[in-house]
Amino acid sequence: xxxxxxxxxxxxxxxxxxxxxxxPQEKLTIAEALDKLGVDVIEGGFPISSKSEEExxxxxxxxxxxxxVCGLARANKEDIERVVNCGARTVHVFLASSDIHLxxxxxxxxxxxxxxxxxxxxxxxxxxxxxxxxxEDSTRTDIDFFKKVVKVAYEAGADRFDIADTVxxxxxxxxxxxxxxxxxxxxxxxxxHCHNDFGLAVANSLSAVxxxxxQAHVTVNGIGERAGNASLEEFVMACKSLYGFDVNINTxxxxxxxxxxxxxxxxxxxxxxxxxGRNSFGHExxxxxxxxxxxxxxxxxxxxxxxxxSRWFQAGKHSGRHGIFEQVKSMGFEPTREQLxxxxxxxxxxxxxxxxxxxxDLFQIASQVVGESELNSLLLELKDFEVSTGLGRPARVQLxxxxxxKETLLSGMGKNSIQACFDALxxxxxxxxxxxxxxxxxxxxxxxxVDVTAEFVHKNGExxxxxxxxxxxxxxxxxxxxSALNLSIIKALRNRPLKTRQSG
Numbered sequence: 001x002x003x004x005x006x007x008x009x010x011x012x013x014x015x016x017x018x019x020x021x022x023x024p025q026e027k028l029t030i031a032e033a034l035d036k037l038g039v040d041v042i043e044g045g046f047p048i049s050s051k052s053e054e055e056x057x058x059x060x061x062x063x064x065x066x067x068x069v070c071g072l073a074r075a076n077k078e079d080i081e082r083v084v085n086c087g088a089r090t091v092h093v094f095l096a097s098s099d100i101h102l103x104x105x106x107x108x109x110x111x112x113x114x115x116x117x118x119x120x121x122x123x124x125x126x127x128x129x130x131x132x133x134x135x136e137d138s139t140r141t142d143i144d145f146f147k148k149v150v151k152v153a154y155e156a157g158a159d160r161f162d163i164a165d166t167v168x169x170x171x172x173x174x175x176x177x178x179x180x181x182x183x184x185x186x187x188x189x190x191x192x193h194c195h196n197d198f199g200l201a202v203a204n205s206l207s208a209v210x211x212x213x214x215q216a217h218v219t220v221n222g223i224g225e226r227a228g229n230a231s232l233e234e235f236v237m238a239c240k241s242l243y244g245f246d247v248n249i250n251t252x253x254x255x256x257x258x259x260x261x262x263x264x265x266x267x268x269x270x271x272x273x274x275x276x277g278r279n280s281f282g283h284e285x286x287x288x289x290x291x292x293x294x295x296x297x298x299x300x301x302x303x304x305x306x307x308x309x310s311r312w313f314q315a316g317k318h319s320g321r322h323g324i325f326e327q328v329k330s331m332g333f334e335p336t337r338e339q340l341x342x343x344x345x346x347x348x349x350x351x352x353x354x355x356x357x358x359x360x361d362l363f364q365i366a367s368q369v370v371g372e373s374e375l376n377s378l379l380l381e382l383k384d385f386e387v388s389t390g391l392g393r394p395a396r397v398q399l400x401x402x403x404x405x406k407e408t409l410l411s412g413m414g415k416n417s418i419q420a421c422f423d424a425l426x427x428x429x430x431x432x433x434x435x436x437x438x439x440x441x442x443x444x445x446x447x448x449x450v451d452v453t454a455e456f457v458h459k460n461g462e463x464x465x466x467x468x469x470x471x472x473x474x475x476x477x478x479x480x481x482x483s484a485l486n487l488s489i490i491k492a493l494r495n496r497p498l499k500t501r502q503s504g
Contacts, residue, residue: 003246004239005215006232007041007132007191008034010261011056012072013229014219015045020265024056028063030220030264033257035065038249039232040215043092046072047082054086061087070132075120080127090130093120094164097149098137110145114152121156134162134193139170139178146178147185154186160215161188165204168197168227172207179211191215194230196222201230206238209245220261221269221276233258233275233307241302255308255461259438278455278463280304281311286320289313293322310461315362317351319344327359328366331490335370342369358453360466360483363490378404379486380429387417387474395420399478403428417474421481432488435459439484441477454480456488464488 011027011034014020022030027045034042042065047054060069068090071083075095083091095106095117102108108116117133124131133153138146153161163178170178175192182190192208194201194217205216222231233254239245258276262269271278281304283289291298292311304311313323324344328335335343346365350357381402389395397420399410412424418441426433437457444451449471456464464487468479 001244001246002209003214003248004209005040005191006038006236006247006249007043007070007215007217008039008219008232009043009193009217009229010034010219010223010232012043012045013193013217013225014223014261015265016225017223017228017265017267018225020223020267022056022264024052024059026264027056028059030257030261031060031063031065031069033253033260034220035063035067036250037253037257038247039067040248041068041070041090043070043072043217044088047086048073048079054082057083057086057088061089068130073124075116077120077123080120080124084124084127084129088129090132090159091124091127092132092134092162093124094134094136094162095120096136097146098140099142100140101137114148117149118152118156121153121158125157130159131157132160132162132191133158134164136164137166138163139165139174140167143178143181147181150182150185150188154188158188160191161186162191162193162217163208163213164193165195165201166193168195168201170194170204171200172203175204175207176211179208179213183212189214191217193217195225196227196229199227201228202234202238205230205235206243209239210243221258221267221273223261223265223267231274237275237302237307251306252308256437259457263438275307276309278457281309282314282463283311283323284314284316285318286323289323289326290320293326304461308461312463315347315357315359317348319347319351324362327362328370331359331363331366331487333366333370335366339369356453358465358467359463359487360480363487378489380425380482380489382479382482383407385421385475385478387420389417389420397421397424397478399424401428401482418477418481421478425481425485429485429489432485432492435488435492441480443473443476445473450476452476452480454484456484458488462491464491 015022031042044057044060045053047057057071069088070090070092071088072092073079073083075093121131135149150161190213192213194204218232218235219229220232222228236247236249239247255276283292288299313327315324321344343365347357384400386398394413395417397412401408410424410428412420414420414423435458437459440455442453450473452468454466464484466480466483468476470476
């Protein structure tokens with residue numbers, strides 16, 4: 001089984017995503033997660049670019065990671081020295097090789113490029129570090145000249161040669177050609193760095209390793225310049241599941257790392273993104289849910305637990321009886337055939353109106369049809385709330401709730417009213433709050449009022465979704481949060497035998 005190395009550049013090329021800027025501590029937090037994940041190389045940053053980049057790279061180099069820590073440097077002495085002085089074990093030196101870059105950016109001839117390549121690799125090697133050399137814009141470089149670059153880099157002492165598809169114009173076939181060309185020019189470990197401008201970054205990276213490359217540059221969630229880089233999670237799972245390659249990655253941590261990077265960078269993962277997107281293991285269609293319940297492999301390529309996920313069902317107009325039954329069962333209901341038919345009918349009626357049916361909607365429908373559960377007394381009932389905030393001041397929230405038949409007053413504080421609400425609830429039901437890995441609040445504001453949907457991702461990979469409606473945004477948000485927490489309470493207690501009392 002061939003071993004493929006994973007070179008993670010989330011903290012360098014990934015951070016070059018427009019609008020993303022991480023603090024040194026945030027970069028170190030992500031680096032720690034990447035090291036636990038099992039990546040072979042962590043490219044910690046471009047230290048010549050700013051003091052915080054230098055500080056972050058130095059902290060990573062001192063952290064004692066198992067992974068090799070690398071810093072980026074242009075092909076000049078000052079850049080190389082800056083990386084070495086941070087304590088990095090590897091210097092990633094890059095210099096463009098395509099005619100368009102040589103002529104218009106570097107004002108350099110091909111011979112001058114080869115000379116600079118040779119000199120700067122030798123200079124970096126003089127510090128006793130590993131050197132990975134990237135020929136920037138490799139895939140738009142004349143292939144005969146490209147071979148000369150590979151040969152010069154190898155003879156100068158480079159440990160690895162990286163083929164950079166800088167503007168994402170390669171095809172899988174072209175990428176394979178460049179890998180074979182590099183291998184024919186010198187016996188050097190070949191790496192690839194693919195961008196996603198045509199949506200081919202992962203396909204090109206896979207084609208490269210099939211053709212003989214030993215390493216690929218990737219980023220968590222595929223973030224990066226313009227359309228991004230090859231997605232770490234997609235590349236890793238394709239290597240393991242489709243090609244049978246060995247990658248030193250603990251795939252069960254992929255989702256956790258994805259959530260962490262999304263939270264710290266502020267880059268939202270698209271719902272239908274492969275492997276880590278919200279919908280990647282979600283099912284609504286009745287045909288699909290029936291198949292999944294019979295044998296998950298009918299409509300899933302692998303068990304979601306392999307990547308730290310759980311499958312889930314969405315109630316809607318495409319749903320069938322099997323999927324909706326599983327959902328209401330997880331909420332503690334055991335409907336008869338006739339009751340289930342009525343629940344399905346009401347769900348489809350909402351879907352036909354263009355309404356997304358949240359789990360709180362489904363819970364209310366099931367309660368109306370089947371009857372309230374004895375656990376209803378263990379749910380939170382929001383009676384009232386007050387919010388105080390202002391410019392430069394933290395938000396303060398007071399919640400008046402009824403729980404288990406008793407009224408209680410909770411107080412909380414946070415950067416905003418949502419965080420303050422969670423702070424108040426944490427003092428009361430801390431275990432349920434701590435179970436939330438991440439959450440999203442979506443608001444639709446119209447002339448009629450505000451419709452808020454809250455979505456929680458729990459530590460076990462499950463989702464909870466709920467709705468809140470009001471004339472005011474904060475009010476609708478707090479209602480949605482309380483409803484979602486009630487669903488998590490129900491799911492936590494779903495293994496208990498339940499009794500229902502028929503509602504009037």
